[in-house]
Amino acid sequence: MNVRESARFAVRGVTANPMRTALTTLGILIGVAAVIVLVAVGNGSSAAVTESLSRLGSNTLTVQASQGGTGGRAGGFGGFPGFGGGGPGGVSSGTQTRTAELTLDDAAAIADATLAPHVLRVAPRVSASSVTATYDGATHTVSSFLGTSPSYLTINDDSVQKGETLTAEDWTSRRRVALVGSSVAEDLVGGDGLDVVGKTVQFNGIAFTVVGVLTDKGSTGPQDEDDRVLAPLTAVQDTLTGYGSLSAISVQAKDADSVETAQAEIEDVLNSRHRVTSATADYSVQNPTSLLSAVTSTSQTFTVLLASVAAISLLVGGIGVMNIMLVTVTERTREIGIRKAIGARRGDIVGQFLLEAVLLSLFGGLMGVLVGLVGSRFEIVGVQPVVSASSVVLAFGVAVGTGLFFGLYPANRAASLRPIEALRYE
Amino acid sequence: MPRPVLDLRGVTKVFGAGDTAVHALAGVDLVVERGEYVAVMGASGSGKSTLMNIVGCLDVPTRGRYLLDGVDTRRLDEGRQALVRNRKIGFVFQSFNLIPRTSAQSNVELPLAYAGVKLAQRRERAAAALARVGLADRGHHLPSELSGGQQQRVAIARAIVTEPVLLLADEPTGALDSRSTAEVLDLFDDVSAGGRTILVITHEEEVAERAHRVIRFRDGRIVSDERRAPRGTHVAVGGAA
Known part of the structure; x- marks a missing residue:
C-alpha cells in the first residue's frame, strides 16, 4: 500500500470527528501562533532599541x-x-x-x-x-x-x-x-x-x-x-x-x-x-557599540524567554495530539483488527495513524502560522512585532515534528494489537 | 493430484500452562481439498473458534503442522502472515466487521489496497464483486445505511474480491434474520459452485445443510466427519426457511 492510500485513510479518520479534530488542532494552532507572535514581539522590541541606539551615531x-x-x-x-x-x-x-x-x-x-x-x-x-x-x-x-x-x-x-x-x-x-x-x-x-x-x-x-x-x-x-x-x-x-x-x-x-x-x-x-x-x-x-551589544544581548535573552514560553504551549499542544490519538486507537481497536485480518501489515497501520497525527499537527501548524502572521501585524504592548522567517519555519517544523513524535507511540500501539484480540474488542 | 487447500496434522493449541492449561485443540488432523464446501459444527467451547483462528492465520498452533495451500504457516513472521491472510483467505465474520464511516465500495476495495492493486483496477474489481453479491447499486452507501443482510453481502464481496483459495466464514448468519440468512447461504452456494473452497463455522444445522461435508467438534477433537451429496445450488428461498 502506498502513502497516498494511507493518506486517504488518515484524512477519513481525521474528518470523521470534526469537533475533536478542531479542538486538537487548536492546541497546536495556539502553540505555533504563540511562538511566531512572541518571537516577533521580542524581535520588534530589540529592533526598536537598536534603531534608537543607532541614531546616536555608530x-x-x-x-x-x-x-x-x-x-x-x-x-x-x-x-x-x-x-x-x-x-x-x-x-x-x-x-x-x-x-x-x-x-x-x-x-x-x-x-x-x-x-x-x-x-x-x-x-x-x-x-x-x-x-x-x-x-x-x-x-x-x-x-x-x-x-x-x-x-x-x-x-x-x-x-x-x-x-x-x-x-x-x-x-x-x-x-x-x-x-x-x-x-x-x-x-x-x-x-x-x-x-x-x-x-x-x-x-x-x-x-x-x-x-x-x-x-x-x-x-x-x-x-x-x-x-x-x-x-x-x-x-x-x-x-x-x-x-x-x-x-x-x-x-x-x-x-x-x-x-x-x-x-x-x-x-x-x-x-x-x-x-x-x-x-x-x-x-x-x-x-554606543558596546551599549548596543549589551542591549542586544538583553533583548535576546528576552526573546529566548518568550520563545520558551511559547514552545511550552506547543509541547502541550503536542501532548493533546498524543492524547487524542491514544483515544482514537482505543476507539478503533476493532477497525484495526479488521484491517489486520484482511491483510494490513504493521507498516500500513503505523502509517495510517502516524499520518493522522501529522495531519492534525500540520493543519494546526498551518492555521497557527496564519494566525501568527495576522496577529503580528498589530502593535502589541507598544511594540511593533517583527516576524522572523526562521521562527515561522521553526514553529511550523516543530509542530509537524511534534505530530510525528507524539503520533509514533499511539500508532505503534495500534500496529502491535493482535488481530484476534482486536477483533474481539467491543 | 493437486495439493490440498488445508492440511492440518496433529494440530494442538494449549492456552495457559501447567495445571491450568486448557487444550482448545487436542490433536486435529484435517485435509480439505480444493473446491470443498465444509461446515464445522460444535457447541461453544468445542474448539471451533480456535480452529478458525489457526486456519485464518490469526493464531499459530502450539504443536502440529498446518499447511495452507502448501505453505507452512508456522514459519511465517508477522508480515508474511498478513500477506497470507491478504492473498489466500477471505474472511466473513458474524458481526460483518465492515469499516465504519467508509462506503461499501471502499470496504470492498480495502484488501486490494493492501495488496497494492492500482486504483483503477481496484475500482473495477470491487464493483464486479459488489455486482456478484447483488449490491451493484449500493457501492456508495455507508455500512450504517445498509441492512444486516446487505452488510454481510458487502463483507462477502470483500472476502471474494481478492479471489482467495479459501473463504473462511465464522457464524456468518448468526446475526441475521431467516430471509437474510437464506440470501447469504445462496451466495455461498454460488461461490462454491464457482469452485472456491469454503469453510463455514456454525452451530446452525440450517447452515450446515448446505455444505458438502460436515465436521463436528467436541472438546477440541473431531468427533465426526461426514460427506453428503451436495444439494442443488440455488435452492428456493422458501426451502431454507
Whole structure:
C-alpha cells in the first residue's frame, strides 16, 4: 500500500470527528501562533532599541565624569590643587569621594591630532537644567538645554530645517544665539514652529536669538528628542551655567572601525591628565557599540524567554495530539483488527495513524502560522512585532515534528494489537 | 493430484500452562481439498473458534503442522502472515466487521489496497464483486445505511474480491434474520459452485445443510466427519426457511 492510500485513510479518520479534530488542532494552532507572535514581539522590541541606539551615531563616543577615584588618590593629590590648567579641579582633600571634572582643556587635549590621531571631532557639552523658554506670553519648559560647539551637530547627525546653523564665530564671539527643536518652537509660536526663526526668546530670562529650527529626530519611547535647545557653549557658560565643569564631551572617531582605538586614546589622554589609571578612572567613556551589544544581548535573552514560553504551549499542544490519538486507537481497536485480518501489515497501520497525527499537527501548524502572521501585524504592548522567517519555519517544523513524535507511540500501539484480540474488542 | 487447500496434522493449541492449561485443540488432523464446501459444527467451547483462528492465520498452533495451500504457516513472521491472510483467505465474520464511516465500495476495495492493486483496477474489481453479491447499486452507501443482510453481502464481496483459495466464514448468519440468512447461504452456494473452497463455522444445522461435508467438534477433537451429496445450488428461498 502506498502513502497516498494511507493518506486517504488518515484524512477519513481525521474528518470523521470534526469537533475533536478542531479542538486538537487548536492546541497546536495556539502553540505555533504563540511562538511566531512572541518571537516577533521580542524581535520588534530589540529592533526598536537598536534603531534608537543607532541614531546616536555608530562611531561616536561620550566621555562623562563619574564618581571616581579612591580615597587614597584624592588625598594623595589633594596637596597640589593648582596643578595644570587641565588638571582635575575641585579636588578637596579630606573627602573620600569627589566628582571629577571634565574641562575644556580635556576636550582640547582629546581633539589634539598627535595625542589622539583617531579622533575626528570633539564637542564639549554643558547642559543647563530646568530652563524655561518664554516668548510673547508663551512658555515652554525645555527638557534639554545644551551648550556646545558647532561640531556637535555633525557628531550628533543634526541639521537645521530652517534658518542658520551654529558657526565657529558664534562660539568665539560668545553670541547668544540658539537652535531649537520643533517641539520647543511649536509651543512658543504655534503652527509648525518655523516662524520662531529670527525671534528673540527668553531662556530663564536671558535673551537668545533663535537662528534655526533643528530637523526632527522623532521620539524614542517616552522621551521627546525634539524638545531641546542648542546654543554656543561659551554663551551658555556666560549666562546660564557659569564656568564650571563640562557635563560631557562628545567625540567622533574617524570611522566605525577606529572607535575602539579612539576610545583607548581618549583614556590614555585623560588618564595622564587626571593622573589616574584605568582602574581608578574618574570618568567613563561610553561606546554606543558596546551599549548596543549589551542591549542586544538583553533583548535576546528576552526573546529566548518568550520563545520558551511559547514552545511550552506547543509541547502541550503536542501532548493533546498524543492524547487524542491514544483515544482514537482505543476507539478503533476493532477497525484495526479488521484491517489486520484482511491483510494490513504493521507498516500500513503505523502509517495510517502516524499520518493522522501529522495531519492534525500540520493543519494546526498551518492555521497557527496564519494566525501568527495576522496577529503580528498589530502593535502589541507598544511594540511593533517583527516576524522572523526562521521562527515561522521553526514553529511550523516543530509542530509537524511534534505530530510525528507524539503520533509514533499511539500508532505503534495500534500496529502491535493482535488481530484476534482486536477483533474481539467491543 | 493437486495439493490440498488445508492440511492440518496433529494440530494442538494449549492456552495457559501447567495445571491450568486448557487444550482448545487436542490433536486435529484435517485435509480439505480444493473446491470443498465444509461446515464445522460444535457447541461453544468445542474448539471451533480456535480452529478458525489457526486456519485464518490469526493464531499459530502450539504443536502440529498446518499447511495452507502448501505453505507452512508456522514459519511465517508477522508480515508474511498478513500477506497470507491478504492473498489466500477471505474472511466473513458474524458481526460483518465492515469499516465504519467508509462506503461499501471502499470496504470492498480495502484488501486490494493492501495488496497494492492500482486504483483503477481496484475500482473495477470491487464493483464486479459488489455486482456478484447483488449490491451493484449500493457501492456508495455507508455500512450504517445498509441492512444486516446487505452488510454481510458487502463483507462477502470483500472476502471474494481478492479471489482467495479459501473463504473462511465464522457464524456468518448468526446475526441475521431467516430471509437474510437464506440470501447469504445462496451466495455461498454460488461461490462454491464457482469452485472456491469454503469453510463455514456454525452451530446452525440450517447452515450446515448446505455444505458438502460436515465436521463436528467436541472438546477440541473431531468427533465426526461426514460427506453428503451436495444439494442443488440455488435452492428456493422458501426451502431454507
